[in-house]
Amino acid sequence: xxxxxxxxxxxxxxxxxxxxxxFLFRKSNGFFLFQxxxxxxxxxxxxxxxxxxxxxxxxxAVYDAYWQGGTKNHLGANFLFWMxxxxxxxxxxxLYKRNDLVKKYWVELLLALIIxxxxxxxxxxxxxxxxxxxxxxxxxxxPSSATTAIAMPLAAGIGGEPAITAMTCILNAVIILALGDxxxxxxxxxxxxxGVGLGLGTSGKTVGSAKAVQLGSIQGAMASISLVVIGVVTxxxxxxxxxxxxxx
Amino acid sequence: xxxxKKKSAVGKEKEKxxxxxxxxxxxxxxVLFVSNILAMFMPKSFPVPAPVWGLLILYFLLTTKIVKxxxxxxxxxxxxxxxxxxxxxxxxxxYTHLDIIKSDGIMLIIAIIISTIVLLVVISxxxxxxxxxxxxxxxxxxxxxxxxxxxxx
Numbered sequence: 001x002x003x004x005x006x007x008x009x010x011x012x013x014x015x016x017x018x019x020x021x022x023f024l025f026r027k028s029n030g031f032f033l034f035q036x037x038x039x040x041x042x043x044x045x046x047x048x049x050x051x052x053x054x055x056x057x058x059x060x061a062v063y064d065a066y067w068q069g070g071t072k073n074h075l076g077a078n079f080l081f082w083m084x085x086x087x088x089x090x091x092x093x094x095l096y097k098r099n100d101l102v103k104k105y106w107v108e109l110l111l112a113l114i115i116x117x118x119x120x121x122x123x124x125x126x127x128x129x130x131x132x133x134x135x136x137x138x139x140x141x142x143p144s145s146a147t148t149a150i151a152m153p154l155a156a157g158i159g160g161e162p163a164i165t166a167m168t169c170i171l172n173a174v175i176i177l178a179l180g181d182x183x184x185x186x187x188x189x190x191x192x193x194x195g196v197g198l199g200l201g202t203s204g205k206t207v208g209s210a211k212a213v214q215l216g217s218i219q220g221a222m223a224s225i226s227l228v229v230i231g232v233v234t235x236x237x238x239x240x241x242x243x244x245x246x247x248x
Numbered sequence: 249x250x251x252x253k254k255k256s257a258v259g260k261e262k263e264k265x266x267x268x269x270x271x272x273x274x275x276x277x278x279v280l281f282v283s284n285i286l287a288m289f290m291p292k293s294f295p296v297p298a299p300v301w302g303l304l305i306l307y308f309l310l311t312t313k314i315v316k317x318x319x320x321x322x323x324x325x326x327x328x329x330x331x332x333x334x335x336x337x338x339x340x341x342x343y344t345h346l347d348i349i350k351s352d353g354i355m356l357i358i359a360i361i362i363s364t365i366v367l368l369v370v371i372s373x374x375x376x377x378x379x380x381x382x383x384x385x386x387x388x389x390x391x392x393x394x395x396x397x398x399x400x401x
Contacts (some may be wrong), residue, residue: 093320172363
């Protein structure tokens with residue numbers, strides 16, 4: 001354990017598993033299950049799991065070594081997590097580059113996010129209820145359109161489990177990165193760059209927005225808007241919806 | 249790809265050499281510093297996270313031309329290009345949630361996949377629909393299409 005209680009263990013593991021993903025993704029000509037983030041995540045978990053079983057250490061100890069070099073508030077993989085803040089701010093640039101569209105359509109975009117979120121919540125509620133999931137799980141899923149910082153307290157407020165919400169937010173992003181292209185084609189969204197941008201930004205957060213930036217400048221700008229707006233919209237809409245369907 | 253994009257996107261702004269990387273970092277850091285303070289003052293019941301504040305502030309600085317595009321663009325492009333990698337530790341975080349997956353099982357995962365797809369598809373179509381209606385009301389029948397992207401596809 002002493003060896004891995006080291007600030008660079010977490011960063012090292014993260015970058016190696018990600019690069020293995022990049023390599024596999026390229027060799028397989030972009031097979032979706034070899035999406036670098038997905039490969040990195042699975043291999044990273046596998047590495048921690050292996051260390052846990054080889055050393056007999058507790059899962060928390062292994063995870064702490066990865067996340068914060070084994071000491072509280074120390075540096076580790078959390079440095080990469082921390083870098084997501086400046087990376088989110090970076091979306092101001094694609095947004096500004098298509099300021100023409102923002103000025104022209106901001107009312108429509110706002111309406112689309114509010115109404116779209118209401119409809120999404122209704123569909124998600126209907127489907128999960130039909131699947132027989134418990135209210136606790138459903139309440140944890142509903143706020144997942146926002147980032148974790150907003151979604152977790154929101155979930156706790158409507159009777160959900162914040163840990164499930166955090167997991168949902170992470171998986172949302174991974175799923176969008178892995179399946180985004182296929183989904184866009186399957187549902188014939190590609191002809192409407194504004195819609196795709198908003199959709200990718202809402203469902204995939206920063207990761208989805210990075211994907212949208214790759215698709216084009218309009219998609220990128222729209223995803224950046226949804227990053228700013230959807231958090232606030234979720235904050236306002238989800239409690240109202242939860243009251244309507246009787247979760248709280 | 250970059251040249252054609254810059255020219256047509258923000259046409260009037262002259263293309264300049266990217267600023268010194270330390271200047272770019274300094275702008276990002278100052279914006280983050282201010283946005284962290286703003287986030288601190290938000291009430292607990294209505295959290296607005298620091299990165300969201302930061303995005304708004306940097307956008308505001310760009311629109312008011314206080315910060316010029318060439319002072320942040322290189323850094324921004326770099327950061328956006330490595331987001332997938334930066335997200336790896338968040339993904340590995342699921343290691344601590346393995347017990348949830350064990351207890352709520354495969355149904356939970358399916359529900360999460362469905363909710364992701366629903367968000368993507370419903371929001372996309374709602375936006376398409378609303379913009380179609382509004383262009384009819386405004387009377388400028390042409391909606392924005394893929395062709396309006398500036399040549400980076």
